[in-house]
Structure formats: structure tokens, C-alpha cells
Amino acid sequence: MSQTLTPTVRDCIEAVGSTFDAVFARIDSWRSEIEGLAASGDGVVTVREVDELTETLVLPSLSADGALTIGAGYVATPGFLADAGWHLAWWLGHANTFGVGSADPSVRRLEAEEDPASENFRDYTTLEWWRVPAATGARHITGPYVDYLCTDDYTLTLTTPARYGDTMLGMVGADLYVNDIERTLLPHVRAVGGPATVVNASGRVVVSTDPHRPTGSLLRTDAPAIACGDTSLRLVLG
Amino acid sequence: MPQSIRSTTAARAAVFAPLAGGGRAELVAQRLTDAIELGLLTHGERLPSETEMARQFGVATVTTREALETLRERGLVETRRGRDGGSFVTAASRTESIDRRVRALSRVELRDMGVYYSAIAAMAAELAADRATDDDLEHLHDTIEAVDATSETSTRRGEGTFRLEIAALSQSARLVREELRLQAEFAPLLWLCLRDQAHRERSLAAHLEVVAAIAANDGPAARRATVGHIAEAIEWLLDAKADLEGQG
Numbered sequence: 001m002s003q004t005l006t007p008t009v010r011d012c013i014e015a016v017g018s019t020f021d022a023v024f025a026r027i028d029s030w031r032s033e034i035e036g037l038a039a040s041g042d043g044v045v046t047v048r049e050v051d052e053l054t055e056t057l058v059l060p061s062l063s064a065d066g067a068l069t070i071g072a073g074y075v076a077t078p079g080f081l082a083d084a085g086w087h088l089a090w091w092l093g094h095a096n097t098f099g100v101g102s103a104d105p106s107v108r109r110l111e112a113e114e115d116p117a118s119e120n121f122r123d124y125t126t127l128e129w130w131r132v133p134a135a136t137g138a139r140h141i142t143g144p145y146v147d148y149l150c151t152d153d154y155t156l157t158l159t160t161p162a163r164y165g166d167t168m169l170g171m172v173g174a175d176l177y178v179n180d181i182e183r184t185l186l187p188h189v190r191a192v193g194g195p196a197t198v199v200n201a202s203g204r205v206v207v208s209t210d211p212h213r214p215t216g217s218l219l220r221t222d223a224p225a226i227a228c229g230d231t232s233l234r235l236v237l238g
Numbered sequence: 239m240p241q242s243i244r245s246t247t248a249a250r251a252a253v254f255a256p257l258a259g260g261g262r263a264e265l266v267a268q269r270l271t272d273a274i275e276l277g278l279l280t281h282g283e284r285l286p287s288e289t290e291m292a293r294q295f296g297v298a299t300v301t302t303r304e305a306l307e308t309l310r311e312r313g314l315v316e317t318r319r320g321r322d323g324g325s326f327v328t329a330a331s332r333t334e335s336i337d338r339r340v341r342a343l344s345r346v347e348l349r350d351m352g353v354y355y356s357a358i359a360a361m362a363a364e365l366a367a368d369r370a371t372d373d374d375l376e377h378l379h380d381t382i383e384a385v386d387a388t389s390e391t392s393t394r395r396g397e398g399t400f401r402l403e404i405a406a407l408s409q410s411a412r413l414v415r416e417e418l419r420l421q422a423e424f425a426p427l428l429w430l431c432l433r434d435q436a437h438r439e440r441s442l443a444a445h446l447e448v449v450a451a452i453a454a455n456d457g458p459a460a461r462r463a464t465v466g467h468i469a470e471a472i473e474w475l476l477d478a479k480a481d482l483e484g485q486g
Contacts, residue, residue, distance in 0.1 A: 126380070128373070146406045146414045154411045202371045216409025217369055 008191045009226065009235070015188035016198055017229020019181070023069065023158050023174055024139055030057045031162045031172040034074055038164040045169070047084045050074060054089040055109075061174070062093035062107045068184070070096040071110070071151055071175035074162070075124060080169045086114045086124070090150070095177070098152040110150060129157040130171055137161060141232055144178045144206060144216050154178040154216070156206075178215060182207045194237065199225070201232040262297050266305035267312075269295075274314050274327055275335055275426050285315065285325045312338075336426055340479050343427075348479065351424050352472035356465050358416050359401060363460040366407035367452045374407055378449050382442060393438040397429050400445050404464075407452075431474035440470070 005013075037053055038045050058072040073090035081087050090110040092098055113121045124130055129142040143156040159173035185207050189196045197208035203219050213219060223238035273279045285291065288306065292299040306325055309315040312335060315325045340348075370378075381403055385396030398421050405417035431437040444467035451459035 126377075144409065146409060146411050148402060148406060148414045148418060152411070152415065154409070202373070204369075204371070214409075218371065 005226070006192075008193065009237070012188045012192050012196065013226055013228045013235050016185060016233055016235065017231055019068075019184055020141065020158065020231045020233070021229060023176065024160065026061060026069075027072075027139070027158060027160050027172050027174055030054070030072075030074070031160055033057055034162050034169070034172060035164060038162075038169055043164050043167070044082050045080070046082050047087055047089075050076070050081065050087075051089045055091065058091050058174075059107060062091055067093060067095070068176050068180050069093060069174045070155075070177055070180075072173065073110075074170055074172050075130070076170040077168055078125065080167070084114065086116065086121075088112045088114065088124075092150070096151055096175075098150060129159045129173065133159050133161050133171060134168060141200060143200070144204060147175065151175055151177070156181060178206070182215065189235075192235075192237065197236045198228065199234055199236055206233065262295075263301045263304035263308065266291075266295055266297065266302055267308040270305065270309055271312065271314060271335065271339075272422065272426070278422075279327050281327055283327045285327065287324065336430065337482055339427060340430065340475065341482055345476060345479070348427070348475055349472060351428065352468055355420050355424060355428060356468045358413060358420060359404070359468060360461045360464045362401075362405040362408040362410070362413045362417065363448055363452070363464040364457040365410065365413075366404050367455055367457040367460040369409050370407045370452050375449065375453050378403060378407075378445075378452070382445050382449065385442060387438045387442055388435070390432055390438070393432050393441060394425075394429060397432065397441060398425060404448065427475065428468070428471055430478060431471050434474070437471075437474065441467070 033053060034050065034057075037049060041049070054074045058069075061067055061069045061072060070093040071090060072093075073088065075090065076084065076087040078086050088110060090112065092108055092110055094107050115121055116123075125134070127142075128145075129140065132142070133140040139158065139160040141156060141158055144154055145157075147153065147155040147157070154177065156176045156178060157173055158176070159171045161168050162170055162172050185198060186209075189198060189207055190209050192209070195208070195210040195213075197210060197213055197219055198206040199219050200206055205213050205215050205217050205219055207215060219236060221236060221238075223236050225234040225236045227234055270279065270285070279285070285306075286294065288299050288302045291302040295302065306315060306317065309325075310317065314328060314335065316328050317323070317325045343351075366374075378400070381396070381400055386392040401421065402414070402417055405414045408414070429441075432441060444463060447463040448460050448467075451457075451463055
């Protein structure tokens with residue numbers, strides 16, 4: 001199949017692949033540190049340990065100017081941590097205006113409800129960013145979706161399961177704004193010439209040159225789709 | 239990302255967001271009353287100081303002082319002096335304070351609230367019918383099944399969750415934010431009918447109807463079912479208002 005691709009199409013799928021690969025590579029490096037922490041404690045990890053480590057790992061990505069990552073961290077498998085049932089070690093970047101009135105918020109921790117008895121608590125293991133990678137054991141891109149409890153905006157969430165032996169100890173991941181992804185990818189998609197659309201695994205439009213295909217809509221077409229590198233995203237031509 | 243762990247940050251930030259327009263003390267008092275009724279501010283919780291609240295709301299200190307006076311009169315806060323002093327939320331009767339609000343608002347205002355909320359909720363449902371995947375539909379069904387129609391609290395929470403999920407399926411961040419804002423502002427009034435068992439069951443049936451329309455990719459049907467359900471809720475509210483006023 002690769003012989004039939006024009007140079008602009010090849011450039012486009014490479015751009016899509018490398019944009020997401022770069023974020024996944026960072027997630028993988030965080031994941032191996034967190035897995036290392038679990039291994040060094042023979043599978044016993046406390047909230048404090050994982051919080052301290054995660055904060056050190058994700059903060060540089062969130063503070064950098066022009067960083068695509070607007071939220072990142074580790075979410076624990078319920079019952080894995082020694083001293084908590086449910087736990088999120090998640091930080092929000094300075095580009096993330098969630099929950100603050102000002103235009104220039106600082107990097108801060110997400111305050112999440114972790115008490116299952118609370119009215120505001122909901123089970124995160126039922127959500128796509130948890131459910132799918134937990135089932136497949138592989139990395140996953142969730143979205144575009146409106147994340148009303150964490151970014152308050154149109155978001156893509158990238159997650160990878162972390163392990164200790166046969167036990168899945170949680171998800172490591174990062175959030176990206178769809179806005180930023182559109183800005184990054186559109187020049188490459190446009191360069192293809194003719195209608196070109198990047199869709200996710202469910203066929204939901206991530207970015208398109210065709211104004212009649214809004215981001216978030218489902219693309220119902222039989223046009224050929226080309227896998228974008230090692231991601232679940234596809235480029236649809238025509 | 240952690241969509242399901244319902245962070246209270248957004249809702250709380252909305253409580254203290256700057257206010258526009260006149261009658262500011264009354265607006266501050268209403269915002270805080272709503273938050274107490276919604277349970278965002280809970281019994282025993284200490285409110286920020288008058289000065290701090292004035293800064294957060296973007297109003298003068300005298301305005302927040304006046305608003306606190308109103309809340310004290312309504313029995314929603316009590317102010318204690320001394321080192322550990324401040325204004326604390328007291329558990330007022332939720333029913334009484336909502337009834338007071340129903341009486342205070344005119345029929346025109348209540349209907350207008352329904353019209354505006356319909357515009358947002360129905361557009362969200364219409365878009366959702368075009369944009370929901372099978373996975374999304376399954377999630378909606380789970381949301382509906384989690385509701386216990388014999389419990390007012392469960393149905394009320396379910397109503398909010400369902401509407402928010404539909405808004406999220408529209409894929410519009412602005413619709414979602416508006417849905418959240420309107421829920422904070424109107425939900426206790428708009429869904430007053432959930433006090434009534436028949437309406438709790440009706441609410442679940444209406445949700446199933448919306449989900450069926452979404453499953454059939456039928457935007458207009460999803461819109462109609464949503465508008466119809468909200469219109470019924472408003473009619474119930476207006477009848478309840480007439481009854482309350484009849485009691486004198």
C-alpha cells in the first residue's frame with residue numbers, strides 16, 4: 001500500500017503519527033518510572049509516593065510554553081495503592097483554564113472526589129480512557145470529547161496501562177486540546193490537496209479540510225482510510 | 239480527563255464568578271442561596287470573609303455584607319464572632335427555601351427560564367442524535383439504569399447527569415458549559431416536579447424516548463422529546479406555584 005501513497009499523503013500520516021507518538025513517548029517514560037516505583041516496593045505503593053513521583057514527572061511538560069499537554073498524570077486501579085481505594089494523581093497545565101476564572105492559571109493539581117460515598121463521586125473505570133486500554137492492554141486515544149470535569153473543553157485523552165507483574169496498577173496519560181491539535185495538523189492535512197479528514201477509531205472527525213465535516217461528527221463514508229503510523233487514527237481521502 | 243470523578247472545582251468556581259448588572263446584593267444572596275440548596279455549600283461550611291467574597295464576586299464589601307444579612311434572615315447562614323468566627327452555612331429546610339423562590343418568581347420568569355433551557359437542551363439532543371456512537375448509547379442506557387425512580391435524590395441527580403451526558407454528546411464545549419451553568423441556576427426549580435413519583439417515572443420514560451431517537455439518528459425526534467419533557471416540567475411548576483399562592 002505504501003507505494004501508492006503520494007508524498008503529501010505520506011507527510012500527512014507521518015505528521016499525525018509523530019504528533020501523537022511524541023506524547024505517547026512521554027507517557028511511556030512516566031509509565032516506566034511509575035512501574036519502577038511499584039517494583040522497588042514489591043508492589044506496595046503509597047499515595048504520597050506516587051503523588052510525589054507523578055508530580056516530578058509531569059510538571060515539566062505542563063509548564064513548558066507552547067506545550068500541547070494540558071493535563072497529565074496517573075490514575076490508580078481501585079485498591080492497588082496501599083492507603084487509598086480510588087486515587088488520581090493528575091495535574092492541570094497553565095494553558096488549562098478549568099475551574100479558574102482568570103485567563104492565566106498556574107499549573108495545579110486536579111481536585112477530584114475520591115470518596116465513593118459522596119454524591120459527586122463517579123466510577124472512572126467505566127470511562128473510555130480507562131475501559132478501552134484496560135481491556136486491550138494497549139495505548140488508546142479517547143476523543144475528541146467534551147471533558148466537562150477536567151479540562152472543561154474539547155479534548156483528546158491519551159492513556160496507557162501501567163503494570164506490576166500481571167497486575168494493572170493504573171493508567172498513565174495526558175490530555176490535549178482539540179484546538180491545538182487542529183492548529184498543528186491542519187497544514188499537513190491541507191497539503192494533501194482535495195478533501196482529507198483525520199478520524200479516530202470510532203470514525204469521529206478530529207480535523208478535516210472539508211468544512212461540511214465538523215470536528216466531532218461521525219464520518220459515514222466508504223472512502224479509503226489510511227492508518228496514521230502507530231496510532232488508531234486514520235486519514236480518509238475523498 | 240477524569241470525567242467521572244466529578245470534580246467540584248468547576249461548579250464551585252461558578253458560584254464565586256464575577257457578577258454583572260444591578261441589584262447586586264440580591265444577586266449575591268441568590269447565588270449563595272442556590273449553592274446552598276444545591277448542596278455545593280454544605281452545612282457547617284465557613285463562607286469566605288466579606289472582603290474575600292467581595293473580591294471574588296467583583297462587588298463592594300458593603301454589598302456582600304448586605305447579601306449575608308439576607309441569608310441570615312432566610313436562615314441559611316449564621317454568623318459567629320471571635321477568633322474562629324465567620325459566616326457558616328446552616329442546614330435550612332430545602333423545601334421551604336425552594337417554595338419561597340417559586341413564589342418570588344413571576345409566571346413570565348418561570349416560563350422564560352423553560353424557554354431558554356429548552357433552547358440549549360434541545361439543540362444538544364438534536365446534535366447528539368447525529369454524533370453518538372453505539373458505545374455512547376450504551377453509556378446513556380447505563381446512566382438511566384443507575385437511577386432509582388422511587389428516590390427523589392436519585393432521580394434529581396440522574397436528571398442532571400443525563401442532561402450533561404447529552405450535552406457532551408453534542409460535541410460542543412459551549413453547550414456543555416451552558417448546560418452546567420443553567421443546571422446550577424435553575425435545576426432545583428425546573429425539576430421541582432420530581433417531588434412527585436409519577437413525574438419521576440415520566441422523567442425516565444422521557445430519557446428513554448430521547449435515547450431511542452438518538453439511536454435512530456433522528457435529530458428532530460430527540461429535539462421534540464426534550465422540548466416536550468421540559469414543557470411538562472414547567473407546567474407542573476406553574477401549577478405548584480398556583481397552589482402555593484392559594485395557600486396564602
